[in-house]
Amino acid sequence: MSESSPSARDRIVAGAADMISRRGLNATSIRETAKHARAPLGSTYHYFPEGKQQLVTEAVRYTGEWTARSLRKELQAGPVAGLQAFLALWRKIVVDSDFRAGCPVLAVSIEEPAAGRTSAALAAAADVFTTWEGLLADSLREHGAEPERAANLATLIVAAVEGTVAMCRAKRSTEPLDRTAEQLRTLILAAVED
Template sequence: MAKSSAPSRERIVAGAADLISRRGLNASSIRELAKHAKAPLGSTYHYFPEGKQQLATEAVQYAGASVARILRGTLDAGPVAGLRAFLDAWRAIVVQSDFRAGCPVLAVAVEEPPAGETPPILTAAAAAFEEWEGLLADALLRHGAEPDRAPALATLVVASVEGAIAMCRARRSMQPLDRVAQQLEELIEGALDRPA
């Protein structure tokens, strides 16, 4: 049986996540999202009959799940190992894109949503951030952080890294992420040091 030349649904979602990480959602049409994924517009509408918002929501969910997999795969070795993997993943994206790409979850979170109720894409972005924070907080707790400190420290990690990524893109330098990495590592190590 011959293989279909049509792109897979996952490839379209991954391509959409990449374009959103570069241009944001509002600056990306469904046609551009399809073109970036090297997919025919018809295939895109076949997989995503609700259009751009459905595709973009799934792209944010995809990006969120990808980062969560990285965290899950490294946090057993400790929160510092998880932080380093989190930072390394974003560093690779920013550097390999020549400072053109960042985080698609942040990209949609900072754009003005349509008036009315919260769109599903913002719900997906909030869920991604919450999952990352939850994974980090759980690892901090398992490795000795105080229960009242772990959630706040996890939020600080996610917010700091996301902000640093934006600063790196603007400055075309990895220095903000390097500085944030050093400070966060020290904070995490301090949170895990308990007096005997």
């Protein structure tokens, strides 16, 4: 099983993102992320000297960039195509995991930082959301949507997709995804042909 493997560091980050998306932030331990990536525990603190906070922050950014890349590519075919790809991406994660995985960015967003300290991971999550919104809003504007409406709709899309993925997990069904997909599609169509 030793293919041209990505570096151990990258395996740890990707594995952490996956585990956070399933069990949440606090239930994801450094020990298990290391084991999951077949890396020793000692290495984890070698690669991430600031500890869990740093690892989580990088996992959030990793997911954000991975998703943004797909979004950017598919949006070239227009905002509706971008939405479909965005939805398909999360649907695949939900279905392939048998309704056990979701979005790690959302998971990090809803767990309060331990002490009064501000969390770097939370700030990274905010950045990811803003990036996704920006990509969608730009595409909507390029296709004729009014600027303010484009921004509002982009926020709605990101929020709705995040919420829908969580609902699919609770219900163990993709029906919520189908329903919001239909609504969001007609919304985009109405916004670009004003």
